[in-house]
Amino acid sequence: xxxxxxxxxxxxxxxxxxxxxxLILLILLLQPSLYAVTMVNYALITVSLAVSLxxxxxxxxxxxxxxxxxxxxxxxxxxxxSVRYGWPFLxxxxxxxxxxxxxxxxxxxLGRLREHYFAMATLAFxxxxxxxxxxxxxxxGGWLGIGNIPKPSFFGLLPIGSARAFLVLLxxxxxxxxxxxxxxxxxxxxxxxxxxxxxxVAAASLGIPVGRSKMQAVILGCFWAGLAGSLMAHxxxxxSPEPFSFWYSVLLALMVVVGGLGSFPGAALGSMGLTLVNxxxxxxxxxxxxxxxxxxxxxMIYLPEGLAGGYQRLLGRRGRGRGx
Amino acid sequence: MLVSIFLSALAVGCIxxxxxIGFSLIYRASGILDFSQGEMTMLGALLGWSLVSRASFPYLxxxxxxxxxxxxxxxxxxxxxxxxxxxRSNSPVLxxxxxxxxxxxxxxxxxLLWGAEPLQYPxxxxxxxxxxxxxxxxxxxxxxxxxxAVLMLVFHLVFHRTQFGRMMRAVADDPLMxxxxxxxxxxxxxxxxxxAGALAAAAGALYAPIYYASxxxxxxxxxxxxxxxxxxxxxxxxAMIGGIILGQVEAFGSTYISSAYRDVLAYTLLILVLLxxxxxxxxxxxxxxx
Numbered sequence: 194x195x196x197x198x199x200x201x202x203x204x205x206x207x208x209x210x211x212x213x214x215x216l217i218l219l220i221l222l223l224q225p226s227l228y229a230v231t232m233v234n235y236a237l238i239t240v241s242l243a244v245s246l247x248x249x250x251x252x253x254x255x256x257x258x259x260x261x262x263x264x265x266x267x268x269x270x271x272x273x274x275s276v277r278y279g280w281p282f283l284x285x286x287x288x289x290x291x292x293x294x295x296x297x298x299x300x301x302x303l304g305r306l307r308e309h310y311f312a313m314a315t316l317a318f319x320x321x322x323x324x325x326x327x328x329x330x331x332x333x334g335g336w337l338g339i340g341n342i343p344k345p346s347f348f349g350l351l352p353i354g355s356a357r358a359f360l361v362l363l364x365x366x367x368x369x370x371x372x373x374x375x376x377x378x379x380x381x382x383x384x385x386x387x388x389x390x391x392x393x394v395a396a397a398s399l400g401i402p403v404g405r406s407k408m409q410a411v412i413l414g415c416f417w418a419g420l421a422g423s424l425m426a427h428x429x430x431x432x433s434p435e436p437f438s439f440w441y442s443v444l445l446a447l448m449v450v451v452g453g454l455g456s457f458p459g460a461a462l463g464s465m466g467l468t469l470v471n472x473x474x475x476x477x478x479x480x481x482x483x484x485x486x487x488x489x490x491x492x493m494i495y496l497p498e499g500l501a502g503g504y505q506r507l508l509g510r511r512g513r514g515r516g517x
Numbered sequence: 518m519l520v521s522i523f524l525s526a527l528a529v530g531c532i533x534x535x536x537x538i539g540f541s542l543i544y545r546a547s548g549i550l551d552f553s554q555g556e557m558t559m560l561g562a563l564l565g566w567s568l569v570s571r572a573s574f575p576y577l578x579x580x581x582x583x584x585x586x587x588x589x590x591x592x593x594x595x596x597x598x599x600x601x602x603x604x605r606s607n608s609p610v611l612x613x614x615x616x617x618x619x620x621x622x623x624x625x626x627x628x629l630l631w632g633a634e635p636l637q638y639p640x641x642x643x644x645x646x647x648x649x650x651x652x653x654x655x656x657x658x659x660x661x662x663x664x665x666a667v668l669m670l671v672f673h674l675v676f677h678r679t680q681f682g683r684m685m686r687a688v689a690d691d692p693l694m695x696x697x698x699x700x701x702x703x704x705x706x707x708x709x710x711x712x713a714g715a716l717a718a719a720a721g722a723l724y725a726p727i728y729y730a731s732x733x734x735x736x737x738x739x740x741x742x743x744x745x746x747x748x749x750x751x752x753x754x755x756a757m758i759g760g761i762i763l764g765q766v767e768a769f770g771s772t773y774i775s776s777a778y779r780d781v782l783a784y785t786l787l788i789l790v791l792l793x794x795x796x797x798x799x800x801x802x803x804x805x806x807x
Contacts, residue, residue: 317784482625489618
């Protein structure tokens, strides 16, 4: 009974959501704390990463433990191109995305294999990339990293110098990405993804190219991770290997899992929530991984569909209660 | 020179083999990929350090001790974190993520208990060595190879010659059919985790004296998995051979290509095998329902 009404109800909510988000953006721009703006800037990049990981995770059904590596590839490519070769931001940004997706071509064929293989291969890949970031001194600067990354500007006209200007840029980039992901997964490709997720054998028997769809999800997800890396490099002005480690990949995976597999709003909320929790648990750094690990295990046992799924189940239960 | 590289690589390869057997055993018995398997090795190394240097156990007794302790922990791990998911949905993705959660918990617990500094074993497993035909044979390396060989032999005999082993193999080959003929499948999966945990812990206790013990060495699990894939995932003999090959590739590769990228060799080999020959050298043994 609830089923047919839900889509239209959510459509009615859309203008309100957009309006609400714009209002929050405006408040953030007008309020005085620079710390809050900076925090939100980093949070937006995290949200972007969680949303692109969701494409691989929730739609291709593959556990990627290399998302931080592709984030890093984007960051390094963008930094090297703009610092050493003087590329403008508008060229370095797409180059970062393309580089990440080109490298992901190496791993994409593994997307066709079973989950075990892909998960472990991406873990190994993440370890390899991290080693290269740290050890390939001539190119990446090793542990010292790369500094003096210029702030982005659009044809020299619109310099993004301040944290507030960056906030607008990041929010716009995230909005574009969000619309892209939504379009992608509501079209034919999205239908393919959903049918593969629900029953791979049945999907294959209907002529859906299972392997190719999964590979596409992996490549596109990595493309957006590369873009996020470029934005991070220019926001920070400095990059070093630390943020691109295996543990950050795991943290991103946790965000997607908490939010709910297959839900973009879930991934966005999960990553924002976890960024806040991360900030809140700053004092207890030593206990943080244990808490997160326990959270993962408990979620996988009791709420594998994440908060988004739990919310829908709650709605469904209430609807049924009302109907009966 | 060549012989001594070969020998020390054989010792490290045997250690990889022990971890790889655990991966393949668990995969065949339950279809699970357990990311926290490397942490069992890490705990074996650290617990072994505590037993040897704090409780002054003799080395072999410490090794037996860590095998029991970590084996039991491995059973508990399965009970708490995997069994509920297996009975509810049996989704491989959920179990993989859950095992990553366990990895985080175990890794950080080790930091809290043992600190972040690498710990040196107070003594070598065995001192000195023999010179034979111009080649130096360090006793420690020979002991590691010997202990690992004995462990693998005992495991092989238990797996193939006893009622217990027959039960484990039956469940690995066909869980549904095993259930029909009255085998307690959950019990058998538990035993599998016990054995896998014990072998991984032994690997840790063998590895640490030649390097060091630290919360970081759990990453060796990736190499153990690479060995399992190389030999053919789920194939026990393949796991042993895969570990030994990986040890040689790593040692000769880091000698002749680059020692800075030593770990990268094993990881690259893993990805290459998966890309080119995912069934490994000896072929994959899959569960009939997987």
